[in-house]
Amino acid sequence: MDRYAVMGNPIKHSKSPVIHKEFAHLSDQDMSYAAILVDESGFAEAVTEFFAEGGRGLNITVPFKLEAFGLADELSDRAQRAGAVNTLILLSDGRLRGDNTDGVGMMRDITNNHDGRITNKRVLLVGAGGAVRGVLAPLLQENPASVTIVNRTVEKAQVLADQFSDLGRIEAVSFADLSGEPYDWVINGTSASLGGEVPPLPVSVIGQYTRCYDMMYSVDETTFNQWAGELGAAERYDGLGMLVEQAAESFRLWRGLMPPTAQVIASLKGGA
Numbered sequence: 001m002d003r004y005a006v007m008g009n010p011i012k013h014s015k016s017p018v019i020h021k022e023f024a025h026l027s028d029q030d031m032s033y034a035a036i037l038v039d040e041s042g043f044a045e046a047v048t049e050f051f052a053e054g055g056r057g058l059n060i061t062v063p064f065k066l067e068a069f070g071l072a073d074e075l076s077d078r079a080q081r082a083g084a085v086n087t088l089i090l091l092s093d094g095r096l097r098g099d100n101t102d103g104v105g106m107m108r109d110i111t112n113n114h115d116g117r118i119t120n121k122r123v124l125l126v127g128a129g130g131a132v133r134g135v136l137a138p139l140l141q142e143n144p145a146s147v148t149i150v151n152r153t154v155e156k157a158q159v160l161a162d163q164f165s166d167l168g169r170i171e172a173v174s175f176a177d178l179s180g181e182p183y184d185w186v187i188n189g190t191s192a193s194l195g196g197e198v199p200p201l202p203v204s205v206i207g208q209y210t211r212c213y214d215m216m217y218s219v220d221e222t223t224f225n226q227w228a229g230e231l232g233a234a235e236r237y238d239g240l241g242m243l244v245e246q247a248a249e250s251f252r253l254w255r256g257l258m259p260p261t262a263q264v265i266a267s268l269k270g271g272a
């Protein structure tokens, strides 16, 4: 049986094992998928050991995505752009290829699961950490009319805008400088919801046609989506679909086939 796993710290609450076991079942793949808790200083060693013992592929989560980036023997373009690796693939010559499936996961969730369009739309991206960096390249590939990055620490948003400006129209602003017309999409990539907070966005960014997306998810609606709902946003989505779609892309890279995702999203929602 082919062995796969997710490594992180903490790892107890990871939904990846449930998702990949369901993918394997639905697409008839003979594979196992474990969750491995890795000591903060023991990541490289744990990866080496996993593959030495016959492992075929890994997902990498907090706090090891940057270390995985450094450890991979080769990188996909999107991992290079993201500056982080969430998927390691064992190549036939024994080398490790690093990829990042987070961005394509969000884009597939928006376009396939929510029938959303980014092309020619004005997009406001909130935050400038790893989550936002990870989705910028796939987002810009859809040719939005513009992407505005807003962040508490505006310098971090500016660095991202500079690094991705070759891919499309992108600008960085502070919360204080945001005003004017509502955006078509407001995508929250901050961790503010974790602390029950909402980024200090002016209410004018939300209009009756605005669709909101929180990369976070929780059993109850996220604080960002609650806020958007109170302001009358047209749609609110959370990151559960993104989680399943990024997993599906990892699965595709390892197994060479795309697993069905809708059923898995539905069962996770039901059991959440």
Ligand code: ATR
Residues within 6 Å of the ligand: 126, 127, 128, 129, 130, 131, 132, 151, 152, 153, 154, 156, 189, 190, 191, 192, 195, 197, 198, 199, 200
């Ligand atoms: P991740 O890798 O999940 O993106 P990160 O790199 O720590 O995590 O980034 C967290 C993001 O959430 C940052 O953009 C952070 O803003 P700063 O760069 O100014 O720190 C943002 N963030 C966290 N809590 C926030 C809050 N309460 N209000 C607004 N932004 C917040």
